[in-house]
Amino acid sequence: MKRTARGQDLVVNGPRLLQSLERLGRIGWNGEEAGITRLAFSDEDRQARRFFLDELAASGYACRIDAAGNIFGVRPGGAGEDAPVTMGSHLDTVRQAGAYDGAYGVLAGLEVLRTLDDLGIATRHPLAVANFVNEEGARFQPDMMGSMILSGALSLEEARTKRDDAGISVGEELDRGNYAGADRVFPGKYLELHVEQGPILEAEALQIGVVEGVQGIAWWQGFFLGQAAHAGCTPLALRKDALLGAADLALAVRALAEELGDGSVATMGRCAPEPDVINVVPGGARFTLDFRSYDPERFERGKILVEELVRSVAFRNGLEYRLEQVANALPVRFDPTLVALVEQSARERRYTYRRMRSGAGHDAQLLAPVCPAAMLFIPSVGGVSHTPKEYSTPEDLVRGANVLLSCALALAEPL
Ligand SMILES: [Zn+2]
Structure with a gap:
């Protein structure tokens, strides 16, 4: 048979x-x-x-x-x-x-x-x-x-x-x-x-x-540059705290992903303050961003908005920044x-x-x-x-x- x-x-x-x-x-x-x-x-x-x-x-x-x-x-x-x-x-x-x-x-x-x-x-x-x-x-x-x-x-x-x-x-x-x-x-x-x-x-x-x-998947490596300072002697209003900028950004990209909707996600997977000392206001913060969205139009719009957020968060916190996109899979x-x-x-x-x-x-x-x-x-x-x-x-x-x-x-x- x-x-x-x-x-x-x-x-x-x-x-x-x-x-x-x-x-x-x-x-x-x-x-x-x-x-x-x-x-x-x-x-x-x-x-x-x-x-x-x-x-x-x-x-x-x-x-x-x-x-x-x-x-x-x-x-x-x-x-x-x-x-x-x-x-x-x-x-x-x-x-x-x-x-x-x-x-x-x-x-x-x-x-x-x-x-x-x-x-x-x-x-x-x-x-x-x-x-x-x-x-x-x-x-x-x-x-x-x-x-x-x-x-x-x-x-x-x-x-x-x-x-x-x-x-x-x-x-x-x-x-x-x-x-x-x-x-x-x-x-x-x-x-x-x-x-x-x-x-x-x-x-x-x-x-x-x-x-x-x-x-679609986009990755960035970024750096916020502020001013390292004494944690006891520097009044809050006079600080340029880079880690605070990164924290602000972590919340902001999450809110952006929620606003974009359709299952879009955004993550700050790494964040390293510098100099990483208990009594020093962080003068630097290295971070990564991962943004994903399924709809091509949302993905393109989201990438632009993520980069705009980094700029506006830096400005709001009195920081300088560097940002480099390292992956972009459509x-x-x-x-x-x-x-x-x-x-x-x-x-x-x-x-x-x-x-x-x-x-x-x-x-x-x-x-x-x-x-x-x-x-x-x-x-x-x-x-x-x-x-x-x-x-x-x-x-x-x-x-x-x-x-x-x-x-x-x-x-x-x-x-
Ligand atoms: Zn696999």
Whole structure:
């Protein structure tokens, strides 16, 4: 009997997927408290890449590595060498991370390829599973570096000049060992499966998030300059307190986000007074701002208003200021046909789902402008991520991979 190749009747090998996540999760693991650290280009990142390449080779997939170090494992299609339907995410992590952010999307993609092999299903178009370099940006900014270079949003030459806190450049790291290659692979279509990293799916007791788009993200580094002075001898009216300016700004950007509405958010994530002494009025304050909004018009208007706020808050507090924008990822809407496919695949499997937005940045948002792309989420227990407490249940992990299988098979077209 010829086996049916209708996607919704097929399931991945759940134990194999969970086992590969478990094995990868040992790389860079520093105990229960500290979790996993695999910063981009570090030795731990290299070990994770080695693990992935070994797994690809063991299953007989062609390993292609581009000049940015992005890795693609390709399963050939029957119709020649066209651009592969690509599933992917990233193997790097932030400091003290969990086992699922990024790793899940890569290993679920690998599991989809292996499942098709097990079932003897060939496809018209090639399929690929990708690992994108430095998605997290924890050591080298900008984040999502590998997919930025692939999509042309950042040149390799410029990326190579970026340095970490120790002064080491991306170029030096790319040249160390066999990190980069000379292959060129470009996805024909792109699917990214990821943990939600937020509380919505769990709160609504749903199994799959059908992601329609990603909000725009802008980052700034700023500095308020006032006058350091004696905390006992300087009357309040005569102070130029830089920390007070930063506090004023933290409240003002929050009020701005509320006013913009539609889920806009603004955060002062870092704030460091100088000289940072108990009895000295702070003469300086270093701060960062993170602003996000989903609607393109609101995003553009919000960025202008954030910069105006910094100027007006500085003036109000008698301070000078410096402000530099260091990230500007525009809001993205995923391909409507692919989004509908994800939704249909979840529905046909009788999984519960909803359409939603992504609050976090992902490689899929860099690929969306250059090829049809979409994302799907599974629930994060407690809504937490970027911590060793990050967790998704085995059942949800397998469900997400099953939906990915349906979508990938539909796009690659079973023969
Ligand atoms: Zn991620």
